[in-house]
Amino acid sequence: MSNTIDASTADVQGCALNDLAIRLAGYSQDGIQSLGGLLARLAGRSNHDVITFMTIPSTIAGGNSVYQVRMGEGVLTVGDKVDILVAFYADSCEEHISSLKEGGILLYDSDEFTPEVNGSYKLIGIPFSSETEKALGGKGRGKNLFVLGLLANLYKLDTVKLTKLIHDRFAKKGEAVLNSVLAPYEAGLKYDMSSLCKESFTLKESEAEEVPQVTMDGNQAMAYGLLTAGVRYGASYPITPATTIMEILRGELPKYGGVFLQTEDELAAVCAAIGMSYGGHLAVTTTSGPGFSLKAEALSYASMAEIPLLAVNVQRGGPSTGIPTQVEQSDLMQAIWGSHGDCPRPVLAAQSVEDCYYVAIEAANIARKYSTPVIVLSDQIMATRVQGFAKPNIEAGLVPPVIDLEPRPENFKPYDLNEITRHAPPGTKMLSGKYPTITGLEHDEDGKPNPGPQNHMEQSAKRRNKIKKLTDELPTAASSVFGAADGDLLLVGWGSTYGPLREATIDLQKQGKSVSHLQIRHINPLPKDIADVFNSYKNVVVVEMNDEGIYGYGQLAMHIRAVTACGNIKSFCKTDGLSFNISEIIDAVQSYIG
Amino acid sequence: MAVKFINRNPLDDPQRETVSRSILKSKKPTWCAGCGDHGVLGVYFKTLQDLDLPHENIVTMAGIGCSSRFPYFCNTHGGHFIHGRAAPFSAGLSLARPDLHIFLFGGDGDGFSIGGNHLDHTARKNFNLTYVIMDNFVYGMTKNQTSPTSPIGQKSKTDPTGSLDQPIAPMKRLVASGATFVARTSTSNPKHMGEIFKRAAEHKGFSVVECMSECVHFNRGSFNDLNPRKGGQFNLVHEDHDVTNQESAYALACDEWPGYFGVYYEIDCATKEDKELAMIANTQDMIGDKTDADLINATFDALI
Numbered sequence: 015m016s017n018t019i020d021a022s023t024a025d026v027q028g029c030a031l032n033d034l035a036i037r038l039a040g041y042s043q044d045g046i047q048s049l050g051g052l053l054a055r056l057a058g059r060s061n062h063d064v065i066t067f068m069t070i071p072s073t074i075a076g077g078n079s080v081y082q083v084r085m086g087e088g089v090l091t092v093g094d095k096v097d098i099l100v101a102f103y104a105d106s107c108e109e110h111i112s113s114l115k116e117g118g119i120l121l122y123d124s125d126e127f128t129p130e131v132n133g134s135y136k137l138i139g140i141p142f143s144s145e146t147e148k149a150l151g152g153k154g155r156g157k158n159l160f161v162l163g164l165l166a167n168l169y170k171l172d173t174v175k176l177t178k179l180i181h182d183r184f185a186k187k188g189e190a191v192l193n194s195v196l197a198p199y200e201a202g203l204k205y206d207m208s209s210l211c212k213e214s215f216t217l218k219e220s221e222a223e224e225v226p227q228v229t230m231d232g233n234q235a236m237a238y239g240l241l242t243a244g245v246r247y248g249a250s251y252p253i254t255p256a257t258t259i260m261e262i263l264r265g266e267l268p269k270y271g272g273v274f275l276q277t278e279d280e281l282a283a284v285c286a287a288i289g290m291s292y293g294g295h296l297a298v299t300t301t302s303g304p305g306f307s308l309k310a311e312a313l314s315y316a317s318m319a320e321i322p323l324l325a326v327n328v329q330r331g332g333p334s335t336g337i338p339t340q341v342e343q344s345d346l347m348q349a350i351w352g353s354h355g356d357c358p359r360p361v362l363a364a365q366s367v368e369d370c371y372y373v374a375i376e377a378a379n380i381a382r383k384y385s386t387p388v389i390v391l392s393d394q395i396m397a398t399r400v401q402g403f404a405k406p407n408i409e410a411g412l413v414p415p416v417i418d419l420e421p422r423p424e425n426f427k428p429y430d431l432n433e434i435t436r437h438a439p440p441g442t443k444m445l446s447g448k449y450p451t452i453t454g455l456e457h458d459e460d461g462k463p464n465p466g467p468q469n470h471m472e473q474s475a476k477r478r479n480k481i482k483k484l485t486d487e488l489p490t491a492a493s494s495v496f497g498a499a500d501g502d503l504l505l506v507g508w509g510s511t512y513g514p515l516r517e518a519t520i521d522l523q524k525q526g527k528s529v530s531h532l533q534i535r536h537i538n539p540l541p542k543d544i545a546d547v548f549n550s551y552k553n554v555v556v557v558e559m560n561d562e563g564i565y566g567y568g569q570l571a572m573h574i575r576a577v578t579a580c581g582n583i584k585s586f587c588k589t590d591g592l593s594f595n596i597s598e599i600i601d602a603v604q605s606y607i608g
Numbered sequence: 609m610a611v612k613f614i615n616r617n618p619l620d621d622p623q624r625e626t627v628s629r630s631i632l633k634s635k636k637p638t639w640c641a642g643c644g645d646h647g648v649l650g651v652y653f654k655t656l657q658d659l660d661l662p663h664e665n666i667v668t669m670a671g672i673g674c675s676s677r678f679p680y681f682c683n684t685h686g687g688h689f690i691h692g693r694a695a696p697f698s699a700g701l702s703l704a705r706p707d708l709h710i711f712l713f714g715g716d717g718d719g720f721s722i723g724g725n726h727l728d729h730t731a732r733k734n735f736n737l738t739y740v741i742m743d744n745f746v747y748g749m750t751k752n753q754t755s756p757t758s759p760i761g762q763k764s765k766t767d768p769t770g771s772l773d774q775p776i777a778p779m780k781r782l783v784a785s786g787a788t789f790v791a792r793t794s795t796s797n798p799k800h801m802g803e804i805f806k807r808a809a810e811h812k813g814f815s816v817v818e819c820m821s822e823c824v825h826f827n828r829g830s831f832n833d834l835n836p837r838k839g840g841q842f843n844l845v846h847e848d849h850d851v852t853n854q855e856s857a858y859a860l861a862c863d864e865w866p867g868y869f870g871v872y873y874e875i876d877c878a879t880k881e882d883k884e885l886a887m888i889a890n891t892q893d894m895i896g897d898k899t900d901a902d903l904i905n906a907t908f909d910a911l912i
Contacts, residue, residue, distance in 0.1 A: 059912065228911040242904055247704045249696075268891035269903055273703050273884045277696060278729035285693040285726075286700030292687065293704040315690050405912065408904045440667045440685035440701070440708050443625065449634075449663070451679050452687035462635060463680065 028214050033063075033086025034169060035093035038161070039110040040102030042079035045158035050081030051400065052162060052179055057085035058229035058402035059175050061220040065513065066400040067092040067593070069339070078106060082113075086217060088520075090513035092399070094595040098168075100161055102142065103127065111135075119211070121164065123157070138210045140164065149201035156198035163202020170216045173203060225404040232370040232396030236326060237262035239374025240298055242406075244413035245324065246272030248298040249286035251279055251305060254338045255394040256328035259300045272415075280308035284325065288312060291321050292452060294417035294439030296382055298324040303332045303345045310353045313387050315454045317357035317477060320435040322381040322388075324374075329393040329509075331591050340591030341394040343509050344560040346569040349389040350538045356474055358481040360384070361538040363391040365512035367401035373535065375411045384480050385435045391537070393559075395510040395593050421445050427459040428452065431472055434480050484539055491541040497523060497530030500550035503606045505531045505599070506583075507557045508570050514594035515557055518603075521596060527607045534570065545578035553606040554583045557599055562587040625663035629653040634683040644795035644821030645675050648742055651798055652682070652711070655805040659709075667701065667708050669694045671723060673715035674749045675742035675821065692723025695730040695739065699880075702735050706881040710737040711809070717747050720776045721756040727816075732786035734813045736879040740805070741816065743778060744823040745830055752826040759865075764826075778818045779861035783854060783873055789815035790857065790873040795822065796835040797842055800869060807871060813879045834866035845870030 036053065038046045050066060057064035062085040069080045084093045095115040101107035104127035107120065111131050114120060122129055124139035131137075146160045147153060159180075166173055180199060184192045230238075237259045240248070246267060250260040263274040272295075277283040283299045290297035301309065306327045316323045329345045331337030345352075349361045360380050364373040370392055381388040418436075421443040428450040429435055438450055451461045456473060458464040492499065497519060507515045512533045519531040532547065534540070548554045556571035562585055567575060571585035586602045588594070625631075632653045639645045656666060668686035670676035671694040679686040689697045698712050719727055719741040730739075746764065747753040753766040757778060761770040782790045789811040793804040801819065808815035822831045832838035845868045850856050857873035878886075895903075 226912045228908050230911050234911075238904060238907060241900075241907075244900075247700070249700055266903075266907070268884075268888045269895055269898070270900060271888055271892070273888070275700065275703060278725055281693060282696035282699075282726055282729065285689070285696040286703070288689075289697035289700030289702075290704040292697075293701045293708075295704045297700065297704070311690055312693065319687065405908050408901055408908065412901055412904075414900070438685070440705065441664055442685070443664045447625075447631070447683075449682075449684050449686075453680075454690055455688060 028216070031086065031097070031169075031215055031217050033084060033089050033093075034098075034215075034217050035082065035084040035096040036098050036100065036165065037080065037082045037096040037110060037113055038100045039078070039080050039106035041106075044079070044102055045155065046079045046081045049158040049162055050083050052176070052183070053083045053085070053165070054400040054402070055179055055229050056171060056176050057083070058227045059179070060172055061223055061227055062086055062217070062402070063089035064229060064400070064402040065089055065092050067395070068398055078109065080110065087220065090517045091593070091596065094597050098165075100165070101129070102157065104129070107131070121161075121168075136211070138207070140205065140207075140210070145201055145205065146198045149197040150194060154194060156194060159195050160198035160202040163199045164205060164207070165202075167203050167205060167207060168211065168215060170214070223404065227402045228405045229400055229402045230367065231258075231398055231400050232364065232367040232392055233258040233328065233398075234262060235367050235370035236364070236374050236390075236392060237266065239371035239411075240324070240378065241266060241270065242371070242408060242411045242413070243375040243378035244415035245296055245298050245378055246270055246415045247274070247287070247290040247295045248300070249275040249277050249283040249290070250300045251277055251283045253280070253302045253305045255330055255397045256300045256302045256305070256326065258397070259326065259328070263298075280305040281312065284309035284312040284323075288316050288321050288323055291316075291323050292437065292439065294419070294441075295415060296322050296324065296378060298326060300326040300328070302328050302330050302338070303336070303348070304334065306345060306348060307352065313359070314353040314355050314357050316387040317353065317359055318355070318454045318456075319452045320385045320429070320477065321437070321452065322385050324377055324381055324388055324390060326390045326392065328397045329391060331394075331589070337591050339394065341510065341559060341593060342589060342591065343393060343511075343558050344569065344589075345391065346508070346537060346560070346573065349391055350573065356478070358478050359387050359389060359538070360481060360484060360536075361389040361391065363508045363535055363537050364396060365509060365533050365535060366403075367396055367399060368403035369535070370396060371406055372411070375413070378413065380484060383434075384484060385437065386481065391509060393510050418442075426450070428461045429457055429459045429473065429476070431459055431476050481539055485542050488536050488539070488541050491532060491534075491544045491547040494535075494541075495530050495532050495547060498528065499530075501528035501530055502552050502608060503527070503529045503603060504548065504551040504554045505529060505557060505603065506534065506554055506570070506574070507531075508534045508537060511557055511559065511594055514596055514599055518596045518599040522600060522603075522607065529603075529607060537570070537573070540574065540577055544574065545580055548574070548578055548580040548583060552582065554580065555586055555603055555606060556583060557586045557594065557602070559589065559593070560587055561589050626660060627656050627663045627666070629657055631663070632656060632683050633681075635680050637681045638677060639674060640825050642824040643674070644744065644823075645678075645742055647795035647798055647801065648675070648713070648740065648819060648821060649678065649681055651801045651805055654802055655809055658806060659809055661709050665708050667698075667710045669698050669701075669710060669712045671714045671718040672749075673718045673747070674744075674823075675713055675715040676718060678713040692718050692721070693726060694718070695723055695726040698737050699730050699733070699735045702737050703881060703884060706736065706885065709809070712737055712739040714739070714741060715748075716741060716743040716745065716755045716757040716778070720778060720781065724756075728785045731782070731814050731816065733880045734786075734788050734877055736813055736881050737815075738808045738811070739814070739816045740808075740819050741778065742819050742821040744821050744827060746823050746827045748823045748826055762827075777861065779867065779872060780858065782816050782818065783857045783861050787816045787873070788813040788875050788877050789871070791815075791871045792818045792820075792867065792869050794820040794831065794834055794842070794869060796820070796831065796837070797869070800842075804871070807874075811874065813877055831866075834869070840866060843868045845872065
């Protein structure tokens with residue numbers, strides 16, 4: 015206790031914050047998620063950048079629960095350390111005190127415990143439990159709303175917007191519920207903290223932008239991207255952390271005239287989706303690592319038979335059941351190579367919650383245009399975190415779902431060597447009188463089995479060349495580089511490491527270091543100029559959340575080294591199930607930036 | 609714009625192609641001479657001709673195995689899928705395209721072994737398609753290994769001293785699966801096969817037929833017991849059997865080899881496709897006339 019500062023004796027001072035990171039630590043039944051969610055929505059409506067992080071233990075109810083919200087200007091990560099830790103219990107305090115910045119505020123429930131912490135923190139103890147009870151006029155839930163009031167009070171949050179959010183969320187549940195929510199919230203808001211904290215904080219106001227901000231998690235963004243892209247059919251089997259995509263689509267698709275099918279297993283899901291696509295409607299199957307492995311055989315079929323398909327893999331810690339509720343990026347090789355036979359296929363990786371929306375649309379367009387399965391990679395961090403972003407221009411991405419049943423001409427060939435395959439869905443008249451068969455056997459141009467050596471070479475080349483052709487329409491790697499086009503160091507990443515890598519790059523650039531950043535969205539095929547970009551830097555460090563493996567390189571590092579043979583590619587990996595801290599990245603690259 | 613389900617009725621199309629056995633013929637079958645599967649193909653063609661279905665709406669699907677070569681020999685839309693999983697493929701296809709007539713063919717390994725789980729779930733959900741399982745008690749394409757229906761004692765390359773394991777009882781399995789039409793026939797009785805195929809095809813919902821189809825190469829004589837020309841008995845399901853009674857159907861399925869032939873079970877239930885279409889209709893009635901852009905915009909606006 016000797017190093018702690020009694021907040022009440024600190025100098026009174028006003029403090030304008032550029033950004034604010036709050037960690038809420040309690041048990042899952044305390045409503046931590048809903049408290050964090052309201053803060054995130056508030057930030058979104060205030061045009062602040064906002065990003066969240068949450069953990070829920072794998073148990074159904076109970077257990078430690080954490081929700082972290084960071085809001086403000088230029089926020090790309092949830093923050094290495096937080097400005098304020100709200101601890102509901104002694105063990106939540108013990109477990110999370112290390113996440114608090116030096117000089118940060120520990121706000122705790124003094125009904126529950128008196129903290130014993132070492133470090134220079136400002137301690138503010140308030141009896142959450144009894145104050146909530148007082149506000150409710152008896153026992154009941156609402157500590158989380160009381161804390162929301164306290165936080166709004168402490169940081170001068172926009173209470174007009176906050177109150178409206180609470181009304182939007184709870185008014186439809188009836189007046190009694192609304193009042194039981196408003197009472198503790200208002201008690202927190204009015205709680206006299208002047209004797210406990212002499213500081214006053216204000217979060218810098220953000221200028222209103224023309225396009226309003228939406229706040230959602232990555233699985234929502236992915237599902238809405240699929241709807242925008244005209245995907246009206248899909249099939250999946252529940253698996254953490256991908257399940258909410260199928261839940262959303264099951265609820266939404268009937269509005270659009272579509273159907274989402276919950277199947278008996280992962281294999282049936284991908285097979286049903288291939289059947290739907292063969293029917294003329296591009297379909298999606300969603301899963302996580304273990305489920306993706308189960309789909310591998312059918313994905314090879316889709317490559318061989320040239321059926322368009324979307325397969326979404328929301329990655330989690332592996333191998334096997336692994337750490338289902340934590341993040342990892344260890345399915346990159348599986349996405350590219352994880353099927354039998356030669357199956358060149360596009361692999362796209364979303365890099366943020368917002369990007370989940372756009373990647374879904376792009377993947378759907380590629381699948382249709384090239385009549386191929388497309389793998390979309392997301393991960394547990396993006397899937398579950400809430401982020402604010404500008405509302406997309408829906409009309410710009412909208413693809414009307416159409417089915418082409420126009421009679422096919424006399425010379426129609428399902429596997430024409432000189433054209434990208436365009437299947438004739440059943441229901442299509444064939445003017446030649448010859449009806450096509452789709453097949454997983456090696457086939458000739460008419461779809462008849464043909465194991466001949468020349469034919470197999472030609473059809474393999476046909477399937478390969480259409481994917482190579484896709485590189486013509488990809489944005490160049492050079493155009494995606496953030497920072498100078500050459501220099502000491504290029505930081506390279508994929509997926510949800512975008513935020514930490516970009517913030518680390520900005521920090522290093524501010525220190526005058528020669529550092530640029532490239533986040534690769536098109537994992538396979540890679541942009542054409544990727545080797546030229548790598549060759550423009552002394553060193554290229556690939557930062558990813560997977561193991562360095564037997565040869566000392568993470569999966570993307572391995573892939574780009576194999577493709578480019580650039581000797582300056584280094585690898586920095588970790589598998590702790592957590593996203594990168596800015597400081598971890600900066601420390602790791604010190605030797606490359608002189 | 610919401611997806612327009614295909615509402616056209618191809619039977620109303622004056623330009624529609626009708627099918628005949630000669631039009632339906634495609635590549636010459638590669639099955640062994642004398643294989644029961646030739647008979648199934650011929651009866652399938654006759655069934656399609658009798659049903660007078662529009663040519664372009666017929667889909668012939670199969671998994672992997674000797675019998676699963678079927679689609680190559682049919683001039684219809686369709687495909688040769690992967691081992692055991694043509695059922696979920698066809699289920700997905702039927703859900704997305706309820707206007708089609710889907711016929712699925714496969715063998716005992718495809719249906720009862722590697723695809724066993726899919727068979728149960730496609731059946732219980734009552735997808736509107738017809739599945740003919742051509743049962744020959746042996747893996748023929750991979751050249752004589754034990755199948756899930758091989759009787760105890762049957763010799764094969766994987767059981768040189770005779771099969772040790774209790775085989776699947778296909779009819780018990782099918783009746784218990786929740787399929788809404790379950791029947792049994794044999795290639796040794798083409799007339800019976802024709803009647804059963806027609807009833808199966810006309811059934812609305814999941815209709816499944818176990819069709820005994822002898823493998824003359826690896827298992828010659830295995831079905832003599834059900835062929836009167838070879839000294840066996842072709843026992844027809846009794847006329848007084850109540851096909852809507854699942855317990856009676858199961859009792860019939862419990863009878864000893866060679867068992868009974870005919871329709872064991874048939875009930876009228878809403879199909880999966882109909883239930884989903886009804887849900888779509890109800891949902892769209894509730895939300896009113898909205899474009900896709902309206903719907904997505906409203907979803908996003910609620911998240912501001």
